[in-house]
Amino acid sequence: EPEVTQTPSHQVTQMGQEVILRCVPISNHLYFYWYRQILGQKVEFLVSFYNNEISEKSEIFDDQFSVERPDGSNFTLKIRSTKLEDSAMYFCASRGRGSGNTIYFGEGSWLTVV
Amino acid sequence: GIQVEQSPPDLILQEGANSTLRCNFSDSVNNLQWFHQNPWGQLINLFYIPSGTKQNGRLSATTVATERYSLLYISSSQTTDSGVYFCVGGGSEKLVFGKGTKLTVNP
Known part of the structure; x- marks a missing residue:
């Protein structure tokens, strides 16, 4: 089965610090997504690209968040100045062209802001 | 935007029992998938099913697109089926998760 990979799997950061979460979508996929899941809650859509x-x-995706695809393979989510409430699991996902394509999720990156 | 409602929110079964999970959509969707979130947090793709019926082992799913609902059937449940089941649907730019059904299968 195709795989979306995410790094890091877990990151602890101080409040106010910048964090970059990285994702390698499935090659030849064209749609990319970030979602987040606060512990025990539903999975929330952040952004599609x-x-x-x-x-x-x-x-949720306000000015402190940004995404980019710097080199044609990686897809990153940057949080400029982290807050305690940004602590969550962040999932990256990708899918192919058209409406008939499955979305695949990575294993997630746990972000803990202290 | 699209609203996704799942029922029941919680379900407790004895091993071997069958169950049906339901997902209702507030509007038509082009994409619909069912996922299982295991105890480690991984989202495991079960079915891509915007319409029709599919089966995979003990699991099957049916989507009636004209009535905006989908059903996930689990037969002969096992303890490893425990976790949260999510229905996800929408267009190309945005797929929305339901709140999930938390399934607990007891031995």
Whole structure:
């Protein structure tokens, strides 16, 4: 089965620090996503990315968040100044072109802000 | 935006029992998937099923797109089936998760 890989698997950071979460989507996929899941809660959509630009974002995805695809393979989520409430599991996902394609999720990156 | 409602929120079964999980959508969706989140937090893809019926072993799913709902059937449940089952649906740019059904299968 194809695989989305994420690094780091777990990161602890001080409040106010910048964090970059990295993802390698499945090659030849065209749509990329970030989701987050606060412990014990539902999985929330953050942002989708297509054709080198953000295609949709949620109200959670404010100015402290940014995404980029710097080299055609990695897809990163940057949190500029972390807050305690950013502590969550962050999932990256990707899917192919068109409406008939499965979305695949990575194993997630646990972020703990202290 | 699309709302996804799942029921029941919690389900406790004895090993060997069958169950049906339901997902309702507030609007039509082009993409619909079922996932199992295991105790380690991994999201395991079960079915991509925007319409029709699929089966994979003890699991099967049916989506009635015209009535905006999907059902996941688990037969002869095992303790390893425990976890949270999520229904996810939407368009290409945004897929929305339901709140999930937490399944506990007791030996």
